[in-house]
Amino acid sequence: MNFDSERDNKGNILLVDDIPENLQLLSDLLLKLGYTVRSVTSGRMALKTIKVKRPDVILLDIKMPEMDGYQVCRAIKADEDLRHIPVIFISALDDVFDKVAAFESGGIDYITKPFQIEEVVVRLENQLTIQRQQQLLEKEINHRRQTEEVLYQSRALLASVLNSSLDGIAAMQAVRDPRTGDIEDFRCLVVNPVIAKVFERNREDLIGKLILKKFLSNLEPGLFDQFVQIVETGEPLERDFEYPSGMSYWYHFVAVKLGDGFSITIRDITARKQIELALQEANKRLEELANLDGLTQIPNRRCFNNILQSEWKRLAREQQPIALILFDIDAFKPYNDYYGHLSGDDCLVSIAQTAQKSVFRPADLVARYGGEEFVVLLPNTDLAGAIKVAANIQTAIHNLAIPHAACDVKNIVTVSLGIACMIPNLDIKPDTIVSYADRALYNAKQQGRDRYACHS
Structure with missing residues (x-):
């Protein structure tokens, strides 16, 4: 090999x-x-x-x-x-x-x-990166479980495990108030070198000492009481915590009742945390790609459908209007045939970006609906407001002055727009407003294009 x-x-x-x-x-x-x-x-x-x-x-x-x-x-x-x-x-x-x-x-x-080969490579690498990170994470988790299983098999193995373990291991004994019986602190019975390193102390300085309550109060208020509950109830405690120590920042501990006290194992999980954060970032990027149109870099139809569903339910409860504008490029096929598909793609990008700049509220959404068709979702907007937005989009696209020698409407690229507005009802499907806007778009085209029409 x-x-x-x-x-x-x-x-x-x-x-x-x-x-x-x-x-x-x-x-x-x-x-x-x-x-x-x-x-x-x-x-x-x-x-x-x-x-x-x-x-x-x-x-x-x-x-x-x-x-x-x-x-x-x-x-x-x-x-x-x-x-x-x-x-x-x-x-x-x-x-x-x-x-x-x-x-x-x-x-x-x-x-x-x-x-585009660049796109193929980016998407391949995203999947390969996620696989590698998951494998590393699974390996780390499996290693931790194996170590913990060995620890719990027998207390008799504790002495031989202590000095060879990669994890921090310690045993604590409760120190109680003679009058009330309440736990006041914990005394270190056993501490291995890893624990000593985390505390930045020698093992001899820790064994027999009452240091846990002071240490935990500096680390996180309330954590001492949780360790007391381990002893009193027998319920184990497992969690991650942040504690800067040298090059390490994150640790994971498992604490279980042991006599009138508890044993604890601590593992440095800084590397695992970094992998988790990288995995979260990769998943976030994949989610963005799934909701973004690859060409125009605006939300895609999948994203639009999801937001329409949620906004429809919200506005149905509030009984507030929602408006929708459906528009497409006039004579786009002749444009593609005359100027070529690359120019057609450039035209789509310009129209998409211009439409997106024509809406200003955070809740408004411009998305590519398919081919040369785009959709604008306007929550809490009446018909007059939607007409104003449609007029702004039409004017902004006129101002681009993209030449269109193959168009029988104008010698520049224009759009036809269909507008619909209604107050949502949960008994009516959200697609209803899309079909209304589609009819209005058809009317705008029948009336000569380069205009908007409203569904009555």
Whole structure:
């Protein structure tokens, strides 16, 4: 085995696509970037290949003969040994329905063809980073559990474990008031070198001393009483705490009743905490990607649907109006045909960003609804307010003065807008206002485009 090549391997990727040209293109790109790549041309071959050698990530096409990508993904997720492998769909299908079906079948991400290799790599690395962090975290947790299990097996093993353990271990005895019997403090009976290091003291200076109450009062008020409850009730205590000591900041302890006192194990979890924070950040980024349109960088239809649902319920309770503007670019297909798809993408980005700048309240939402269609959600807004916003969007897009030689309305890019406003009712589906705005948009187009129309 070539160990250097194993270290250089950035991840094992399985490509599944029934078109060999697609496989070759993506495989060559990923191989140059240091990934190990295997390619298959059918879903059944993919399932056989996965069981022989499991990949770190699967890039899966949707439209394939015999088994489509959804069926393959469901088969993987149904297998207990394979379900943890992340599946990223990579497909030319760009409809929201296809994307929702991909996520419902168990996909973790979705990339639309034609793809940018930079986007593919970022999404791959996000999944590989999460996998590596989860593996490290699981390894750390398993190691902690194994150590604790050894500790609890027998008190007779305590003496041999103390000096060899990587965890801090101590045993405390309650010191009680002779008159009342209340616990006043705890005396250190046993302290291993790790505990001594945390206290920044020699073991000899700790054993036999009454130092816990003073230490805990500086660390966290009320924690001393919790240790008293361990002795009085027999209930164990387990938690994380923050305590700067050298290069370490976070520790985890488990304390259990031991005679008229308790034993405690302490572990430095600074590295684990850092992994958890990195994992949280990666998950946050994935959540942002799931709710953001990749091209225009404004919220996508999935995000819009979720917010419409929640706002509909809120405003139904408050009996306040909600307005919605649905608009699209006039003669966008001729624009694409005349100027090319790259210019079409630039046009979509400009329109999206301009519309987003035309709303000012934090609760207002501009989202890409699909293709060249956009939606503006305006909670607590009446029809007059919605008309004002629509007029602002129309004027702002006029001011962009994007040339459109193929348009029979004007020689610049324009938009048609449909406006609807209503007070929500829980007996009516939120999609109702979308259909109203869609009818108004249709009327605006019938009236000559480059205008707004309201649903009556």
